Amino acid sequence: MSGPYPQVLLKHRKPDRITTLAEYRQAGGYEALHRVLTSEDAAAVKAELADAVLLGRGGAGFPAGIKVQTVAEDAPFPRYVVCNADEMEPGTFKDRVFLHAEPHMLIEGITLAAFSIRAAHGIIFIRPEYESAARILEREIGIAHREGLLGDGIFGSEFSFDIDVHRSGGRYICGEVTAQINALQGIRPNPKQPPPYATDKGLWGQPTLVNNVETLACIPHIVNKGAQWFKDLALTPEAAGTKLFCISGKVNKPGCHELPLGIKLSEIIEDFCGGMKDGATFKGCLPGGASTGFLTVDHYHIAMDFDALKKVGNRLGTGAIMVFDHHTCMVDVTINLTEFFARESCGWCTPCREGFPYLLDLLRRIENGQGEADFLPMIKTMCQHLWKSYCAFAPGGVASIESLIVNFEDEVMAHIEGRGCPFKK
Amino acid sequence: MFPESLKNELQQKIDRVAHPREMAIDVINALQDHYGYFSDEALGQAADLLAMTPLELDELATFYTFIYREPVGKYVIHVCDSLICWMENGENLVAHLCNRLDIQMGETTADGLFTLLPVCCIGYCDRAPAILVNRMVHGPLTTDALDNLIDKLREAST
Numbered sequence A: 001m002s003g004p005y006p007q008v009l010l011k012h013r014k015p016d017r018i019t020t021l022a023e024y025r026q027a028g029g030y031e032a033l034h035r036v037l038t039s040e041d042a043a044a045v046k047a048e049l050a051d052a053v054l055l056g057r058g059g060a061g062f063p064a065g066i067k068v069q070t071v072a073e074d075a076p077f078p079r080y081v082v083c084n085a086d087e088m089e090p091g092t093f094k095d096r097v098f099l100h101a102e103p104h105m106l107i108e109g110i111t112l113a114a115f116s117i118r119a120a121h122g123i124i125f126i127r128p129e130y131e132s133a134a135r136i137l138e139r140e141i142g143i144a145h146r147e148g149l150l151g152d153g154i155f156g157s158e159f160s161f162d163i164d165v166h167r168s169g170g171r172y173i174c175g176e177v178t179a180q181i182n183a184l185q186g187i188r189p190n191p192k193q194p195p196p197y198a199t200d201k202g203l204w205g206q207p208t209l210v211n212n213v214e215t216l217a218c219i220p221h222i223v224n225k226g227a228q229w230f231k232d233l234a235l236t237p238e239a240a241g242t243k244l245f246c247i248s249g250k251v252n253k254p255g256c257h258e259l260p261l262g263i264k265l266s267e268i269i270e271d272f273c274g275g276m277k278d279g280a281t282f283k284g285c286l287p288g289g290a291s292t293g294f295l296t297v298d299h300y301h302i303a304m305d306f307d308a309l310k311k312v313g314n315r316l317g318t319g320a321i322m323v324f325d326h327h328t329c330m331v332d333v334t335i336n337l338t339e340f341f342a343r344e345s346c347g348w349c350t351p352c353r354e355g356f357p358y359l360l361d362l363l364r365r366i367e368n369g370q371g372e373a374d375f376l377p378m379i380k381t382m383c384q385h386l387w388k389s390y391c392a393f394a395p396g397g398v399a400s401i402e403s404l405i406v407n408f409e410d411e412v413m414a415h416i417e418g419r420g421c422p423f424k425k
Numbered sequence B: 001m002f003p004e005s006l007k008n009e010l011q012q013k014i015d016r017v018a019h020p021r022e023m024a025i026d027v028i029n030a031l032q033d034h035y036g037y038f039s040d041e042a043l044g045q046a047a048d049l050l051a052m053t054p055l056e057l058d059e060l061a062t063f064y065t066f067i068y069r070e071p072v073g074k075y076v077i078h079v080c081d082s083l084i085c086w087m088e089n090g091e092n093l094v095a096h097l098c099n100r101l102d103i104q105m106g107e108t109t110a111d112g113l114f115t116l117l118p119v120c121c122i123g124y125c126d127r128a129p130a131i132l133v134n135r136m137v138h139g140p141l142t143t144d145a146l147d148n149l150i151d152k153l154r155e156a157s158t
């Protein structure tokens, strides 16, 4: 077994409870915030973030250092920081694990991000399924207030900051930045195409920084230990930091592990998940949630980082690895994923609203033995149309379908030629 | 009936924020908890409190998975039907549940105890197959564990 690898975000994770404020401070928690606030140096935080090449952990991988810099120095006040704890990408549960482990690390991270852009209000947007995490956050925010870590004049500085927890009513699209901003304003959460970008005109038309839970949680550590240390955590030279991978499906031990970016997929499965379930054979996986494409046995040893996946036309996404074995019908898997996108489409634009049910129909017919060879070009064309939808939901939704046709063409053809599913015989 | 105490409590919460409508989901949730679902009556009351039109609120209410515009049972069971739960025998579990409760997805039992609704991945794929009962997670489930759960909930409400 390789490793052990350095633990940063989940180092003090306990099986059944959070790290308390006292324990967090004992381990050096809130020291970064203290130092930054007493030195009054917001520019240094921004510079360190940019050097650290911290890529957004919420799925899109946008550099966090660049995002904070897009809030102009002379931008109007008030400004907002939104922590995206929606985590509705199927297969993803890393933020849930983290929130039940280290709420104060997140509170400190949000506050540091807020200080760097001089935001006075923070909001944690959380899905309704995570009610227990929402309550933990509310309680710990209250404790941080009482200890002077939030509120007026934190650490005796001029900086005042508050955090509210906002519960979603529950829809996948609310995870998308512009939809989330609508949701927070009590507006039906359809996305809105930028510009203006949220960092320019976001919540209530004011500059708003939106980042994922895991991204924000990295900030105190980067401030404490520096950009170079963060980069050195990763195993590949292009990557930086650790990643919370959540692995589910046909492995013996599903779960969430903090591992260096660039770790091999095979190592994650064999050394951290107890290998394939019941001695089955690895057939493929989704590397980062339902919005990424299928990897195959050919990618079994791929380095799990943003660049390596981009090179094979895929994405790291949320780091939610969903594993399939040789008994799994990939057409069936794709049908389930497409049902998700058909149901969760916000309905705002026609290609997405109409396209997913159309694709679902073709895929179901293939699965049921009514498929024809000319379905394949029809599917490809429709996927191309979906790339022209209004937001990133639809391109994410066709990722599995497009990769099914490319990476598992033989299996699709076996359905069509054999007039049915070869796995159901 | 809309108790004065609840109304005042919500009004106070709304008064504390800069924009009343940012409280829309919280107000809907509170009224839903009170009435059991987000009824037309509740819709009107929420609209008054939030200074929004009933239509604006209905645009929200009809969009979200966890807001019920029709009466639901005492226990709302949301069954995850996304990839991992489905792969881990979720389909049989759904069939078992429908059979056991003698209702289809989307229906409520005659005694008003249980409503069955599908839901997308609830973020507990490490505990698949998983369900939510009134937003509390249960998993990984077997048919036996599911039977026990239903029995317990039935007992608790007699």
Ligand SMILES: Cc1cc2nc3c(=O)[nH]c(=O)nc-3n(C[C@H](O)[C@H](O)[C@H](O)COP(=O)(O)O)c2cc1C
Pocket: A055, A056, A057, A058, A059, A060, A061, A062, A064, A084, A085, A086, A087, A088, A089, A172, A173, A174, A175, A176, A177, A178, A210, A211, A212, A213, A215, A216, A391, A392, A393, A396
């Ligand atoms: C349909 C859709 C759903 C999304 N859901 C989430 C989510 O649940 N959580 C999240 O952090 N980002 C989600 N994102 C990505 C966000 O739009 C955004 O990129 C991210 O929150 C920015 O934070 P980061 O840069 O720290 O990753 C979603 C994007 C799309 C298109």
Ligand code: SF4
Pocket: A173, A190, A191, A344, A345, A346, A347, A348, A349, A350, A352, A353, A389, A390, A391, A392, A393, A394
């Ligand atoms: S692509 Fe889909 S989710 Fe995005 S705006 Fe269009 S209908 Fe809504």
Ligand code: FES
Pocket: A090, A091, A092, B080, B081, B082, B083, B084, B085, B086, B120, B121, B122, B123, B124, B125, B126, B128, B129, B130
């Ligand atoms: S697929 Fe059911 S909880 Fe994720």
